[in-house]
Amino acid sequence: PMFHVNAWGTPYAAAMVGCTLVLPGPGLDGASLVNLIDNYQVSVALGVPTIWQGLIAAANQSGSKLESLKRNVVGGSACPPAMLRAFKEQFNCETIHAWGMTEISPLGTANQLKTKHLHLSDEEKLQIRLSQGRPPFGVDLRLTDAEKGTHEIERDGQTTGNLQVKGHWVISHYFGKEESALTADGWFDTGDIATLDQDGFMKLSDRSKDLIKSGGEWISSVELENIAMGHPEIAMAAVIAAQHPKWDERPVLIAIKKPDSQLSETDLLEYYADKVAKWQIPDRVVFVDAIPLSGTGKMLKKDLRELYGTILLEQAAG
Known part of the structure:
Protein backbone atom coordinates (compact mmCIF):
# COMPACT_ATOMS: atom_id res chain seq x y z
CA PRO A 1 0.00 0.00 0.00
CA MET A 2 1.16 3.52 -0.81
CA PHE A 3 0.59 4.68 2.76
CA HIS A 4 3.04 2.10 4.09
CA VAL A 5 6.54 3.64 3.80
CA ASN A 6 5.58 4.83 0.30
CA ALA A 7 5.07 1.22 -0.83
CA TRP A 8 8.56 0.33 0.48
CA GLY A 9 10.07 3.01 -1.79
CA THR A 10 9.10 1.03 -4.91
CA PRO A 11 7.44 3.95 -6.78
CA TYR A 12 10.75 5.84 -6.62
CA ALA A 13 12.77 2.84 -7.79
CA ALA A 14 10.32 2.21 -10.64
CA ALA A 15 10.57 5.81 -11.81
CA MET A 16 14.38 5.76 -11.58
CA VAL A 17 14.76 2.73 -13.83
CA GLY A 18 11.82 3.56 -16.10
CA CYS A 19 9.78 0.41 -15.57
CA THR A 20 6.00 0.01 -15.55
CA LEU A 21 4.46 0.13 -12.08
CA VAL A 22 1.25 -1.83 -11.51
CA LEU A 23 -0.73 -0.93 -8.38
CA PRO A 24 -3.52 -3.26 -7.17
CA GLY A 25 -5.38 -0.66 -5.07
CA PRO A 26 -7.88 -2.41 -2.78
CA GLY A 27 -7.85 -5.61 -4.90
CA LEU A 28 -5.46 -7.58 -2.69
CA ASP A 29 -7.37 -10.87 -2.72
CA GLY A 30 -5.61 -13.79 -4.41
CA ALA A 31 -7.84 -14.02 -7.49
CA SER A 32 -7.51 -10.29 -8.27
CA LEU A 33 -3.73 -10.46 -7.95
CA VAL A 34 -3.47 -13.52 -10.21
CA ASN A 35 -5.48 -11.67 -12.88
CA LEU A 36 -3.37 -8.54 -12.44
CA ILE A 37 -0.07 -10.43 -12.78
CA ASP A 38 -1.22 -12.45 -15.80
CA ASN A 39 -2.94 -9.55 -17.61
CA TYR A 40 -0.14 -7.02 -17.14
CA GLN A 41 2.74 -9.52 -17.32
CA VAL A 42 4.11 -8.44 -13.94
CA SER A 43 7.70 -9.69 -13.50
CA VAL A 44 8.48 -8.48 -9.95
CA ALA A 45 5.97 -8.25 -7.10
CA LEU A 46 6.31 -7.14 -3.47
CA GLY A 47 4.16 -7.94 -0.46
CA VAL A 48 3.72 -9.46 2.98
CA PRO A 49 3.30 -13.22 3.58
CA THR A 50 -0.49 -13.10 4.02
CA ILE A 51 -0.83 -11.57 0.54
CA TRP A 52 1.28 -14.36 -0.99
CA GLN A 53 -0.72 -17.07 0.79
CA GLY A 54 -3.86 -15.84 -0.96
CA LEU A 55 -2.05 -15.55 -4.30
CA ILE A 56 -0.67 -19.12 -4.21
CA ALA A 57 -4.08 -20.55 -3.27
CA ALA A 58 -5.84 -18.62 -6.04
CA ALA A 59 -3.21 -19.53 -8.66
CA ASN A 60 -3.53 -23.22 -7.78
CA GLN A 61 -7.30 -23.00 -7.97
CA SER A 62 -7.34 -21.24 -11.35
CA GLY A 63 -4.47 -23.25 -12.84
CA SER A 64 -2.36 -20.15 -13.49
CA LYS A 65 1.41 -20.67 -13.47
CA LEU A 66 2.13 -16.94 -13.08
CA GLU A 67 4.52 -17.34 -16.00
CA SER A 68 5.60 -13.69 -16.15
CA LEU A 69 6.56 -13.56 -12.46
CA LYS A 70 10.33 -13.96 -12.06
CA ARG A 71 10.91 -12.54 -8.58
CA ASN A 72 8.86 -11.63 -5.54
CA VAL A 73 9.97 -9.78 -2.44
CA VAL A 74 8.62 -10.77 0.98
CA GLY A 75 8.75 -8.42 3.95
CA GLY A 76 6.62 -7.26 6.85
CA SER A 77 7.05 -10.55 8.70
CA ALA A 78 9.06 -13.74 8.27
CA CYS A 79 8.29 -15.84 5.19
CA PRO A 80 7.41 -19.49 5.96
CA PRO A 81 9.85 -21.99 4.35
CA ALA A 82 6.89 -23.76 2.70
CA MET A 83 6.06 -20.55 0.85
CA LEU A 84 9.60 -20.13 -0.53
CA ARG A 85 9.46 -23.72 -1.76
CA ALA A 86 6.04 -23.23 -3.35
CA PHE A 87 7.15 -20.19 -5.34
CA LYS A 88 10.30 -21.95 -6.53
CA GLU A 89 8.87 -25.39 -7.28
CA GLN A 90 5.38 -24.50 -8.53
CA PHE A 91 5.98 -21.15 -10.25
CA ASN A 92 9.75 -21.02 -10.90
CA CYS A 93 9.82 -17.70 -9.06
CA GLU A 94 12.79 -16.47 -7.01
CA THR A 95 11.68 -15.25 -3.57
CA ILE A 96 13.76 -12.54 -1.93
CA HIS A 97 13.44 -11.98 1.79
CA ALA A 98 13.78 -8.37 2.95
CA TRP A 99 13.35 -6.45 6.18
CA GLY A 100 12.85 -2.82 7.04
CA MET A 101 10.90 -0.28 9.05
CA THR A 102 9.33 3.12 8.56
CA GLU A 103 11.95 4.36 11.04
CA ILE A 104 14.82 3.41 8.73
CA SER A 105 13.35 4.84 5.50
CA PRO A 106 12.64 1.83 4.97
CA LEU A 107 15.18 -0.79 3.81
CA GLY A 108 17.24 -2.55 6.47
CA THR A 109 18.30 -5.75 4.70
CA ALA A 110 17.70 -7.72 1.49
CA ASN A 111 18.70 -11.30 0.80
CA GLN A 112 20.91 -11.91 -2.22
CA LEU A 113 23.30 -14.84 -2.27
CA LYS A 114 27.04 -14.21 -2.34
CA THR A 115 29.27 -15.64 -5.06
CA LYS A 116 30.52 -18.34 -2.68
CA HIS A 117 26.95 -19.63 -2.33
CA LEU A 118 26.31 -20.23 -6.03
CA HIS A 119 27.70 -23.78 -6.04
CA LEU A 120 25.44 -24.87 -3.17
CA SER A 121 22.51 -27.25 -3.63
CA ASP A 122 18.98 -25.84 -3.94
CA GLU A 123 18.19 -26.92 -0.38
CA GLU A 124 21.34 -25.22 0.99
CA LYS A 125 20.50 -22.04 -0.93
CA LEU A 126 16.98 -22.17 0.50
CA GLN A 127 18.34 -22.24 4.04
CA ILE A 128 20.29 -19.04 3.33
CA ARG A 129 17.23 -17.50 1.66
CA LEU A 130 15.28 -17.96 4.90
CA SER A 131 17.27 -15.15 6.50
CA GLN A 132 16.31 -11.52 5.88
CA GLY A 133 19.69 -10.87 4.26
CA ARG A 134 22.37 -8.21 4.52
CA PRO A 135 22.14 -4.43 5.01
CA PRO A 136 22.72 -2.03 2.09
CA PHE A 137 25.40 0.65 2.05
CA GLY A 138 24.72 3.19 4.78
CA VAL A 139 23.02 0.83 7.24
CA ASP A 140 24.84 -0.88 10.13
CA LEU A 141 23.35 -3.64 12.29
CA ARG A 142 24.30 -4.98 15.71
CA LEU A 143 22.87 -7.36 18.31
CA THR A 144 22.87 -6.47 21.97
CA ASP A 145 22.32 -8.44 25.14
CA ALA A 146 19.01 -7.60 26.79
CA GLU A 147 20.58 -7.89 30.22
CA LYS A 148 23.55 -5.62 29.49
CA GLY A 149 21.98 -2.84 27.45
CA THR A 150 24.48 -1.85 24.77
CA HIS A 151 26.78 -4.88 25.15
CA GLU A 152 27.25 -6.34 21.64
CA ILE A 153 26.96 -10.11 21.32
CA GLU A 154 28.58 -12.62 19.01
CA ARG A 155 27.85 -12.82 15.27
CA ASP A 156 27.74 -16.60 14.98
CA GLY A 157 24.39 -17.05 13.23
CA GLN A 158 23.05 -18.81 16.35
CA THR A 159 23.05 -16.41 19.30
CA THR A 160 19.97 -14.17 19.42
CA GLY A 161 19.91 -10.60 20.65
CA ASN A 162 18.13 -7.26 20.36
CA LEU A 163 18.48 -5.97 16.79
CA GLN A 164 19.70 -2.39 16.61
CA VAL A 165 20.40 -0.26 13.54
CA LYS A 166 22.43 2.85 12.77
CA GLY A 167 22.65 5.03 9.67
CA HIS A 168 22.25 8.51 8.18
CA TRP A 169 18.57 7.95 7.28
CA VAL A 170 17.64 6.15 10.51
CA ILE A 171 15.20 8.03 12.76
CA SER A 172 16.64 10.24 15.50
CA HIS A 173 13.37 11.59 16.98
CA TYR A 174 9.69 10.73 16.68
CA PHE A 175 7.42 13.54 15.49
CA GLY A 176 6.39 15.79 18.34
CA LYS A 177 8.78 14.18 20.83
CA GLU A 178 11.77 16.00 22.27
CA GLU A 179 13.58 12.96 23.64
CA SER A 180 15.90 10.99 21.36
CA ALA A 181 14.65 7.73 19.83
CA LEU A 182 18.20 6.34 20.03
CA THR A 183 20.24 4.55 22.65
CA ALA A 184 22.86 6.47 24.62
CA ASP A 185 25.50 5.47 22.04
CA GLY A 186 23.39 6.39 18.99
CA TRP A 187 21.64 3.17 17.84
CA PHE A 188 17.94 2.63 17.16
CA ASP A 189 16.44 -0.42 18.90
CA THR A 190 14.08 -2.08 16.42
CA GLY A 191 12.15 -4.24 18.89
CA ASP A 192 13.16 -7.33 16.90
CA ILE A 193 15.06 -10.38 18.14
CA ALA A 194 17.51 -11.74 15.58
CA THR A 195 20.80 -13.48 14.78
CA LEU A 196 23.71 -12.20 12.67
CA ASP A 197 26.39 -14.31 11.00
CA GLN A 198 29.94 -13.52 9.91
CA ASP A 199 28.77 -12.64 6.38
CA GLY A 200 26.31 -10.08 7.75
CA PHE A 201 23.16 -12.12 7.07
CA MET A 202 20.46 -11.23 9.59
CA LYS A 203 17.68 -13.66 10.55
CA LEU A 204 14.70 -12.57 12.60
CA SER A 205 13.59 -14.81 15.45
CA ASP A 206 10.59 -12.79 16.56
CA ARG A 207 9.31 -9.42 17.67
CA SER A 208 10.32 -9.01 21.32
CA LYS A 209 6.66 -8.46 22.25
CA ASP A 210 5.63 -11.73 20.51
Whole structure:
Protein backbone atom coordinates (compact mmCIF):
# COMPACT_ATOMS: atom_id res chain seq x y z
CA PRO A 1 0.00 0.00 0.00
CA MET A 2 1.16 3.52 -0.81
CA PHE A 3 0.59 4.68 2.76
CA HIS A 4 3.04 2.10 4.09
CA VAL A 5 6.54 3.64 3.80
CA ASN A 6 5.58 4.83 0.30
CA ALA A 7 5.07 1.22 -0.83
CA TRP A 8 8.56 0.33 0.48
CA GLY A 9 10.07 3.01 -1.79
CA THR A 10 9.10 1.03 -4.91
CA PRO A 11 7.44 3.95 -6.78
CA TYR A 12 10.75 5.84 -6.62
CA ALA A 13 12.77 2.84 -7.79
CA ALA A 14 10.32 2.21 -10.64
CA ALA A 15 10.57 5.81 -11.81
CA MET A 16 14.38 5.76 -11.58
CA VAL A 17 14.76 2.73 -13.83
CA GLY A 18 11.82 3.56 -16.10
CA CYS A 19 9.78 0.41 -15.57
CA THR A 20 6.00 0.01 -15.55
CA LEU A 21 4.46 0.13 -12.08
CA VAL A 22 1.25 -1.83 -11.51
CA LEU A 23 -0.73 -0.93 -8.38
CA PRO A 24 -3.52 -3.26 -7.17
CA GLY A 25 -5.38 -0.66 -5.07
CA PRO A 26 -7.88 -2.41 -2.78
CA GLY A 27 -7.85 -5.61 -4.90
CA LEU A 28 -5.46 -7.58 -2.69
CA ASP A 29 -7.37 -10.87 -2.72
CA GLY A 30 -5.61 -13.79 -4.41
CA ALA A 31 -7.84 -14.02 -7.49
CA SER A 32 -7.51 -10.29 -8.27
CA LEU A 33 -3.73 -10.46 -7.95
CA VAL A 34 -3.47 -13.52 -10.21
CA ASN A 35 -5.48 -11.67 -12.88
CA LEU A 36 -3.37 -8.54 -12.44
CA ILE A 37 -0.07 -10.43 -12.78
CA ASP A 38 -1.22 -12.45 -15.80
CA ASN A 39 -2.94 -9.55 -17.61
CA TYR A 40 -0.14 -7.02 -17.14
CA GLN A 41 2.74 -9.52 -17.32
CA VAL A 42 4.11 -8.44 -13.94
CA SER A 43 7.70 -9.69 -13.50
CA VAL A 44 8.48 -8.48 -9.95
CA ALA A 45 5.97 -8.25 -7.10
CA LEU A 46 6.31 -7.14 -3.47
CA GLY A 47 4.16 -7.94 -0.46
CA VAL A 48 3.72 -9.46 2.98
CA PRO A 49 3.30 -13.22 3.58
CA THR A 50 -0.49 -13.10 4.02
CA ILE A 51 -0.83 -11.57 0.54
CA TRP A 52 1.28 -14.36 -0.99
CA GLN A 53 -0.72 -17.07 0.79
CA GLY A 54 -3.86 -15.84 -0.96
CA LEU A 55 -2.05 -15.55 -4.30
CA ILE A 56 -0.67 -19.12 -4.21
CA ALA A 57 -4.08 -20.55 -3.27
CA ALA A 58 -5.84 -18.62 -6.04
CA ALA A 59 -3.21 -19.53 -8.66
CA ASN A 60 -3.53 -23.22 -7.78
CA GLN A 61 -7.30 -23.00 -7.97
CA SER A 62 -7.34 -21.24 -11.35
CA GLY A 63 -4.47 -23.25 -12.84
CA SER A 64 -2.36 -20.15 -13.49
CA LYS A 65 1.41 -20.67 -13.47
CA LEU A 66 2.13 -16.94 -13.08
CA GLU A 67 4.52 -17.34 -16.00
CA SER A 68 5.60 -13.69 -16.15
CA LEU A 69 6.56 -13.56 -12.46
CA LYS A 70 10.33 -13.96 -12.06
CA ARG A 71 10.91 -12.54 -8.58
CA ASN A 72 8.86 -11.63 -5.54
CA VAL A 73 9.97 -9.78 -2.44
CA VAL A 74 8.62 -10.77 0.98
CA GLY A 75 8.75 -8.42 3.95
CA GLY A 76 6.62 -7.26 6.85
CA SER A 77 7.05 -10.55 8.70
CA ALA A 78 9.06 -13.74 8.27
CA CYS A 79 8.29 -15.84 5.19
CA PRO A 80 7.41 -19.49 5.96
CA PRO A 81 9.85 -21.99 4.35
CA ALA A 82 6.89 -23.76 2.70
CA MET A 83 6.06 -20.55 0.85
CA LEU A 84 9.60 -20.13 -0.53
CA ARG A 85 9.46 -23.72 -1.76
CA ALA A 86 6.04 -23.23 -3.35
CA PHE A 87 7.15 -20.19 -5.34
CA LYS A 88 10.30 -21.95 -6.53
CA GLU A 89 8.87 -25.39 -7.28
CA GLN A 90 5.38 -24.50 -8.53
CA PHE A 91 5.98 -21.15 -10.25
CA ASN A 92 9.75 -21.02 -10.90
CA CYS A 93 9.82 -17.70 -9.06
CA GLU A 94 12.79 -16.47 -7.01
CA THR A 95 11.68 -15.25 -3.57
CA ILE A 96 13.76 -12.54 -1.93
CA HIS A 97 13.44 -11.98 1.79
CA ALA A 98 13.78 -8.37 2.95
CA TRP A 99 13.35 -6.45 6.18
CA GLY A 100 12.85 -2.82 7.04
CA MET A 101 10.90 -0.28 9.05
CA THR A 102 9.33 3.12 8.56
CA GLU A 103 11.95 4.36 11.04
CA ILE A 104 14.82 3.41 8.73
CA SER A 105 13.35 4.84 5.50
CA PRO A 106 12.64 1.83 4.97
CA LEU A 107 15.18 -0.79 3.81
CA GLY A 108 17.24 -2.55 6.47
CA THR A 109 18.30 -5.75 4.70
CA ALA A 110 17.70 -7.72 1.49
CA ASN A 111 18.70 -11.30 0.80
CA GLN A 112 20.91 -11.91 -2.22
CA LEU A 113 23.30 -14.84 -2.27
CA LYS A 114 27.04 -14.21 -2.34
CA THR A 115 29.27 -15.64 -5.06
CA LYS A 116 30.52 -18.34 -2.68
CA HIS A 117 26.95 -19.63 -2.33
CA LEU A 118 26.31 -20.23 -6.03
CA HIS A 119 27.70 -23.78 -6.04
CA LEU A 120 25.44 -24.87 -3.17
CA SER A 121 22.51 -27.25 -3.63
CA ASP A 122 18.98 -25.84 -3.94
CA GLU A 123 18.19 -26.92 -0.38
CA GLU A 124 21.34 -25.22 0.99
CA LYS A 125 20.50 -22.04 -0.93
CA LEU A 126 16.98 -22.17 0.50
CA GLN A 127 18.34 -22.24 4.04
CA ILE A 128 20.29 -19.04 3.33
CA ARG A 129 17.23 -17.50 1.66
CA LEU A 130 15.28 -17.96 4.90
CA SER A 131 17.27 -15.15 6.50
CA GLN A 132 16.31 -11.52 5.88
CA GLY A 133 19.69 -10.87 4.26
CA ARG A 134 22.37 -8.21 4.52
CA PRO A 135 22.14 -4.43 5.01
CA PRO A 136 22.72 -2.03 2.09
CA PHE A 137 25.40 0.65 2.05
CA GLY A 138 24.72 3.19 4.78
CA VAL A 139 23.02 0.83 7.24
CA ASP A 140 24.84 -0.88 10.13
CA LEU A 141 23.35 -3.64 12.29
CA ARG A 142 24.30 -4.98 15.71
CA LEU A 143 22.87 -7.36 18.31
CA THR A 144 22.87 -6.47 21.97
CA ASP A 145 22.32 -8.44 25.14
CA ALA A 146 19.01 -7.60 26.79
CA GLU A 147 20.58 -7.89 30.22
CA LYS A 148 23.55 -5.62 29.49
CA GLY A 149 21.98 -2.84 27.45
CA THR A 150 24.48 -1.85 24.77
CA HIS A 151 26.78 -4.88 25.15
CA GLU A 152 27.25 -6.34 21.64
CA ILE A 153 26.96 -10.11 21.32
CA GLU A 154 28.58 -12.62 19.01
CA ARG A 155 27.85 -12.82 15.27
CA ASP A 156 27.74 -16.60 14.98
CA GLY A 157 24.39 -17.05 13.23
CA GLN A 158 23.05 -18.81 16.35
CA THR A 159 23.05 -16.41 19.30
CA THR A 160 19.97 -14.17 19.42
CA GLY A 161 19.91 -10.60 20.65
CA ASN A 162 18.13 -7.26 20.36
CA LEU A 163 18.48 -5.97 16.79
CA GLN A 164 19.70 -2.39 16.61
CA VAL A 165 20.40 -0.26 13.54
CA LYS A 166 22.43 2.85 12.77
CA GLY A 167 22.65 5.03 9.67
CA HIS A 168 22.25 8.51 8.18
CA TRP A 169 18.57 7.95 7.28
CA VAL A 170 17.64 6.15 10.51
CA ILE A 171 15.20 8.03 12.76
CA SER A 172 16.64 10.24 15.50
CA HIS A 173 13.37 11.59 16.98
CA TYR A 174 9.69 10.73 16.68
CA PHE A 175 7.42 13.54 15.49
CA GLY A 176 6.39 15.79 18.34
CA LYS A 177 8.78 14.18 20.83
CA GLU A 178 11.77 16.00 22.27
CA GLU A 179 13.58 12.96 23.64
CA SER A 180 15.90 10.99 21.36
CA ALA A 181 14.65 7.73 19.83
CA LEU A 182 18.20 6.34 20.03
CA THR A 183 20.24 4.55 22.65
CA ALA A 184 22.86 6.47 24.62
CA ASP A 185 25.50 5.47 22.04
CA GLY A 186 23.39 6.39 18.99
CA TRP A 187 21.64 3.17 17.84
CA PHE A 188 17.94 2.63 17.16
CA ASP A 189 16.44 -0.42 18.90
CA THR A 190 14.08 -2.08 16.42
CA GLY A 191 12.15 -4.24 18.89
CA ASP A 192 13.16 -7.33 16.90
CA ILE A 193 15.06 -10.38 18.14
CA ALA A 194 17.51 -11.74 15.58
CA THR A 195 20.80 -13.48 14.78
CA LEU A 196 23.71 -12.20 12.67
CA ASP A 197 26.39 -14.31 11.00
CA GLN A 198 29.94 -13.52 9.91
CA ASP A 199 28.77 -12.64 6.38
CA GLY A 200 26.31 -10.08 7.75
CA PHE A 201 23.16 -12.12 7.07
CA MET A 202 20.46 -11.23 9.59
CA LYS A 203 17.68 -13.66 10.55
CA LEU A 204 14.70 -12.57 12.60
CA SER A 205 13.59 -14.81 15.45
CA ASP A 206 10.59 -12.79 16.56
CA ARG A 207 9.31 -9.42 17.67
CA SER A 208 10.32 -9.01 21.32
CA LYS A 209 6.66 -8.46 22.25
CA ASP A 210 5.63 -11.73 20.51
CA LEU A 211 8.18 -14.02 22.18
CA ILE A 212 6.65 -16.53 24.58
CA LYS A 213 8.34 -16.97 27.97
CA SER A 214 7.38 -20.37 29.33
CA GLY A 215 8.85 -21.42 32.66
CA GLY A 216 11.71 -18.96 32.18
CA GLU A 217 12.60 -20.24 28.67
CA TRP A 218 11.90 -18.38 25.41
CA ILE A 219 9.80 -19.87 22.59
CA SER A 220 9.70 -18.27 19.12
CA SER A 221 6.19 -17.75 17.79
CA VAL A 222 7.61 -17.41 14.26
CA GLU A 223 9.19 -20.88 14.37
CA LEU A 224 5.92 -22.47 15.51
CA GLU A 225 3.96 -20.57 12.83
CA ASN A 226 6.36 -21.70 10.10
CA ILE A 227 5.89 -25.33 11.12
CA ALA A 228 2.10 -25.00 11.04
CA MET A 229 2.28 -23.34 7.62
CA GLY A 230 4.24 -26.36 6.39
CA HIS A 231 1.18 -28.57 6.94
CA PRO A 232 -0.61 -29.11 3.63
CA GLU A 233 -4.05 -28.45 5.14
CA ILE A 234 -3.28 -25.13 6.89
CA ALA A 235 -3.97 -21.84 5.07
CA MET A 236 -2.82 -19.38 7.76
CA ALA A 237 -1.43 -19.64 11.28
CA ALA A 238 -0.61 -17.33 14.19
CA VAL A 239 0.92 -18.28 17.54
CA ILE A 240 0.34 -16.19 20.65
CA ALA A 241 1.41 -16.29 24.29
CA ALA A 242 -1.50 -17.32 26.50
CA GLN A 243 -1.43 -16.95 30.28
CA HIS A 244 -0.79 -20.20 32.16
CA PRO A 245 -1.30 -20.92 35.88
CA LYS A 246 2.02 -22.79 36.22
CA TRP A 247 4.36 -21.73 33.39
CA ASP A 248 3.35 -18.02 33.16
CA GLU A 249 2.92 -18.28 29.38
CA ARG A 250 2.34 -21.11 26.92
CA PRO A 251 1.95 -21.05 23.12
CA VAL A 252 -1.52 -21.29 21.60
CA LEU A 253 -1.92 -21.79 17.84
CA ILE A 254 -4.70 -19.96 15.99
CA ALA A 255 -5.14 -21.54 12.56
CA ILE A 256 -7.29 -21.40 9.42
CA LYS A 257 -7.82 -24.73 7.68
CA LYS A 258 -7.91 -25.04 3.91
CA PRO A 259 -11.34 -25.71 2.38
CA ASP A 260 -12.73 -29.24 2.97
CA SER A 261 -9.97 -30.09 5.47
CA GLN A 262 -10.92 -32.53 8.24
CA LEU A 263 -7.75 -31.81 10.23
CA SER A 264 -8.21 -32.09 14.01
CA GLU A 265 -6.41 -30.33 16.86
CA THR A 266 -4.70 -33.60 17.78
CA ASP A 267 -3.54 -34.15 14.18
CA LEU A 268 -1.94 -30.71 14.01
CA LEU A 269 -0.22 -31.00 17.39
CA GLU A 270 1.19 -34.40 16.40
CA TYR A 271 2.67 -32.72 13.29
CA TYR A 272 5.03 -30.84 15.64
CA ALA A 273 6.37 -34.01 17.28
CA ASP A 274 9.70 -34.35 15.43
CA LYS A 275 10.16 -30.66 14.61
CA VAL A 276 10.64 -28.90 17.97
CA ALA A 277 11.38 -29.86 21.54
CA LYS A 278 8.32 -31.34 23.26
CA TRP A 279 8.00 -28.43 25.71
CA GLN A 280 7.74 -25.96 22.82
CA ILE A 281 4.70 -27.63 21.20
CA PRO A 282 1.57 -25.45 21.56
CA ASP A 283 -0.84 -26.34 24.35
CA ARG A 284 -3.92 -25.71 22.24
CA VAL A 285 -5.05 -25.25 18.65
CA VAL A 286 -7.99 -22.97 17.93
CA PHE A 287 -9.41 -23.26 14.41
CA VAL A 288 -10.98 -20.04 13.11
CA ASP A 289 -12.50 -18.78 9.87
CA ALA A 290 -10.40 -15.59 9.78
CA ILE A 291 -7.39 -13.98 11.45
CA PRO A 292 -7.52 -10.18 11.88
CA LEU A 293 -5.09 -8.29 9.63
CA SER A 294 -3.79 -4.73 9.69
CA GLY A 295 -4.11 -2.36 6.74
CA THR A 296 -0.69 -3.58 5.56
CA GLY A 297 -1.66 -7.27 5.75
CA LYS A 298 0.14 -8.16 8.98
CA MET A 299 -1.55 -10.43 11.51
CA LEU A 300 -2.87 -8.46 14.49
CA LYS A 301 -1.55 -10.56 17.35
CA LYS A 302 -2.65 -7.95 19.89
CA ASP A 303 -6.26 -8.64 18.89
CA LEU A 304 -5.67 -12.39 19.06
CA ARG A 305 -4.16 -12.08 22.55
CA GLU A 306 -7.25 -10.15 23.68
CA LEU A 307 -9.49 -12.92 22.30
CA TYR A 308 -7.52 -16.00 23.33
CA GLY A 309 -4.94 -14.85 25.89
CA THR A 310 -6.82 -16.38 28.84
CA ILE A 311 -8.01 -19.57 27.13
CA LEU A 312 -5.66 -21.80 29.17
CA LEU A 313 -6.69 -20.17 32.46
CA GLU A 314 -10.34 -20.78 31.58
CA GLN A 315 -9.50 -24.37 30.67
CA ALA A 316 -7.70 -24.92 34.02
CA ALA A 317 -10.64 -23.41 35.90
CA GLY A 318 -12.83 -26.08 34.37
